Amino acid sequence: MIFLTIAAVLCGATGWKTINIFGEAQLDWLRQYRPFSNGIPTRHSIGRIIRGVKAESMMSCFINFSNTLRDRDGKEHISFDGKVACGSKHGDDIAALQLMTAMVVDNGLIIRQHETSTKTNEIPVMQSMLKHMDIENAVITADAMHCQKETATLIREGNGDYVLQREKESR
Structure with a gap:
């Protein structure tokens, strides 16, 4: 869900509905990286799940990932x-x-x-x-x-x- 949201936002999505539309349109591409075995969730499910993610936890994970890429x-x-x-x-x-x-x-x-x-x-x-x-x-x-x-x-x-x-x- 987080991967879908980040990819959609980077491509210009501005809300749950446009994230869902992006996911449906790019499902084949998304499946190269994650299975999405049940397809793309509804916009309501996307919003509910993402709202439950603590911003500080997400930032910490991203920073840890970024630091693994440092030369x-x-x-x-x-x-x-x-x-x-x-x-x-x-x-x-x-x-x-x-x-x-x-x-x-x-x-x-x-x-x-x-x-x-x-x-x-x-x-x-x-x-x-x-x-x-x-x-x-x-x-x-x-x-x-x-x-x-x-x-x-x-x-x-x-x-x-x-x-x-x-x-x-x-x-």
Whole structure:
């Protein structure tokens, strides 16, 4: 069900009905990867099952899978950056989604991502991410906001190296 949903969304599906339509249209292709012995479930079943999946569990599984794809031959360059998700703000009631992302620069693989509540909250979020990542033999980069002693200490404790830029002082 998760495979069907991810494949459908990547191909432009925007709801349970369009996921079902995608599944019916692409059943032969889907069966190359999963049996779908009972065919494609109804849109109601798809919605019920996917709503029952905890987002944090799904993200953890995806990150673990992504980390198995990482190339560990040389020094890996991991870049941390905070961004606002385009189109995520809805009026005055719903604030824009802000994410801190850790990406392997050489292949564009996102290996960890975490929501931040504000731009200034990026520092503790990055530090928390570093505590839970394998950064051994990696070079970590981030913008000037992250030029913090605690951040550098966490990177060194994880046996990584860092390039953190300091903002130019005004004269």
